[in-house]
Amino acid sequence: MFRRKNHSNTEQGGEDQQHKVKELRASLGQLSGRSAQFCTDACLKRFLEARNWNVDKAKKMLEETLKWRLSFKPEEIRWNDVAKEGETGKVFKANFHDRHGRTVLILRPGMQNTAALDNQMKHLVYLIENAIFNLPEGQEQMAWLIDFTGWSITNNVPVKSARETINILQNHYPERLAAALLYNPPRLFETFWRIVKYFMDPKTFQKVKFVYPKNKDSAELMKSYFDVDNLPTEFGGTATLKYDHEEFSRQMAQDDVKAAKFWGSDKHPPGPGGNGGCYSAVEVAPEP
Numbered sequence: 001m002f003r004r005k006n007h008s009n010t011e012q013g014g015e016d017q018q019h020k021v022k023e024l025r026a027s028l029g030q031l032s033g034r035s036a037q038f039c040t041d042a043c044l045k046r047f048l049e050a051r052n053w054n055v056d057k058a059k060k061m062l063e064e065t066l067k068w069r070l071s072f073k074p075e076e077i078r079w080n081d082v083a084k085e086g087e088t089g090k091v092f093k094a095n096f097h098d099r100h101g102r103t104v105l106i107l108r109p110g111m112q113n114t115a116a117l118d119n120q121m122k123h124l125v126y127l128i129e130n131a132i133f134n135l136p137e138g139q140e141q142m143a144w145l146i147d148f149t150g151w152s153i154t155n156n157v158p159v160k161s162a163r164e165t166i167n168i169l170q171n172h173y174p175e176r177l178a179a180a181l182l183y184n185p186p187r188l189f190e191t192f193w194r195i196v197k198y199f200m201d202p203k204t205f206q207k208v209k210f211v212y213p214k215n216k217d218s219a220e221l222m223k224s225y226f227d228v229d230n231l232p233t234e235f236g237g238t239a240t241l242k243y244d245h246e247e248f249s250r251q252m253a254q255d256d257v258k259a260a261k262f263w264g265s266d267k268h269p270p271g272p273g274g275n276g277g278c279y280s281a282v283e284v285a286p287e288p
Contacts, residue, residue, distance in 0.1 A: 020053055021045055027059050034075060034263060035066050042140065050174030050203065065172045075263040077126045079252035085123035088113045089243030093131055094145070096230040096239070102178055103131040103142045106241075109157050110150025117161055124165060128173060130252070133259055141178035143225065147234050148185045162196045170204045177204065179225065183211045183235050211235075 021044045031039055039062070047065075051057035069075075079086075086092065090111035094104040105127060114120060131142045169177060185193075197205060211218040213236055222228075222236055231237025 017045065017048070017053070020048055020055055023055050024048060024058055024062070027055065028062070034069070037263070038066070038069065046140070046175035050170075061171065061174070068172055072125065074125050074129050075259070077122060077129070078256050078260075079126070079249060082119065082123040082126050083249060085114055085119055086248070087245055089245065089248075091124060091127050092243055092248055093127060093134070096226075097136075098143045098178075098225045099227065100141075100178070101136045101139050103134050105131050105142060105144050107144060107146045108149065109146070110148060110152070112157065117158075117164065120161060121164055121168065125168060128169070128176070129259075130255055132173075132176060133255065133262075141176055143178050144180040145235055146180060146182045146185075148183065148189065149234060151186060151189070157192075159192070159195055162192075163199045166196065166199045166204065170201055175203075177207055180208045181211050181222070181225065181235075182208065184213055185210060 021041050024044050024047070025039070025041075028039065044058070044062070047058045047062045048055070051061055088111040089106075089108065090113065091105060091107050094106050096104060098104055128142075135142070182189075197208075200208070209221060211222060219236060222231065226235075226237065228237045230239055232239050232241030234241050
């Protein structure tokens with residue numbers, strides 16, 4: 001009896017969600033071009049989820065994102081535009097996935113090599129788009145591994161930069177982050193964290209996990225997300241982490257070509273590597 005009731009509730013919840021997706025789509029009006037391509041049913045669900053299925057709030061959030069995308073043009077960023085930012089490997093897509101098949105971005109704030117915030121955000125957005133574009137079928141989220149090796153007060157990420165990163169991630173890529181694992185942050189980071197955490201909404205805040213090398217709970221947490229054999233030693237695993245800028249650039253070059261075709265921007269010639277895609281090709285295929 002209880003099973004039937006739960007099954008019925010699940011079906012009812014699914015029907016309610018589909019109704020809200022249709023309601024949100026109708027409220028947006030006629031979309032065209034890349035905005036129409038961006039706004040798949042899966043996309044609308046993520047924005048609704050981020051706003052607790054409130055259609056009006058989700059509409060406002062999505063409209064602001066569409067305006068941002070028209071201005072920022074993430075689909076048109078190519079690796080050639082941001083390659084200098086990536087020379088030290090401060091942010092890059094890992095060559096392994098987590099246990100759920102999610103794309104993994106590795107962030108190393110101690111490897112910061114530039115000072116211009118606009119270019120740093122352009123680089124980050126490019127890699128977020130790339131990570132999403134390369135998600136396997138059925139997976140919508142990515143994981144972030146943040147390595148604090150070399151991080152100090154002298155190369156500390158400015159609060160303005162952290163705030164903009166949080167703003168872009170939670171307001172324009174809602175429900176794209178599964179977890180952000182902060183590995184072995186120094187005590188100095190605690191002061192910084194007390195400030196930046198107030199820029200996060202509750203959903204994003206809950207996805208941030210602090211991980212410490214000699215802590216048993218931290219070790220179990222990492223094992224729940226990653227296969228130790230795939231995980232680099234910098235994060236408590238057994239694999240070797242090596243960032244080869246030339247090789248990574250070649251990979252990005254291939255992704256740039258695919259993304260340009262997908263978004264219909266072949267006219268924007270790809271540079272020596274990269275991708276500007278936002279959704280996987282499977283996800284943004286025309287709705288049946």
